Amino acid sequence: MQCPYCSSERLKVLDTADSREAIRRRRECLACGARFTTYERAVAVTPVLIKADGTREAFDREKLKRGIWHACAKRPIPALAVERLATNVERYLQALGQAEVSSRVVGDKVISELKDIDPIAYVRYAIVYLKLDSLYSVRAEIDKLLAEQNSSSAAVVGAQATEGSLIASNC
């Protein structure tokens, strides 16, 4: 850190104030006597994506949203849900705290979230992202999804049955 007036690096901190957004420091230059303020803020950094061919690409939120929108075309999915999905992916990347990550990390995160939003959008995204290139591989993905849905609805039915039997025993 240099004095903004004389470029000396001989600085003294006069006082420090911590708030939610930043740490503020009053400083004094020991060379010219000028006083000035510095702010220290957290910066969220989104890692650079390493593509399958090894090339690097900056994370592009708009590009990500375009991909999601294609998968969601004509589906009853609110714009807000797409926006939230993009935000979740971006925060997830930032929380990894790495300078670079494989671009697969993005696709994996999108696909796992889309599964909970809309099954059709999920399958469309999976076809592109997982490069499903035959009807068999698409069917395998759909079968997997249906099996998961059945097991989760079976769990709900199970819970209701328990509830029902509790009510029955209370009567």
Ligand SMILES: [Zn+2]
């Ligand atoms: Zn100075």
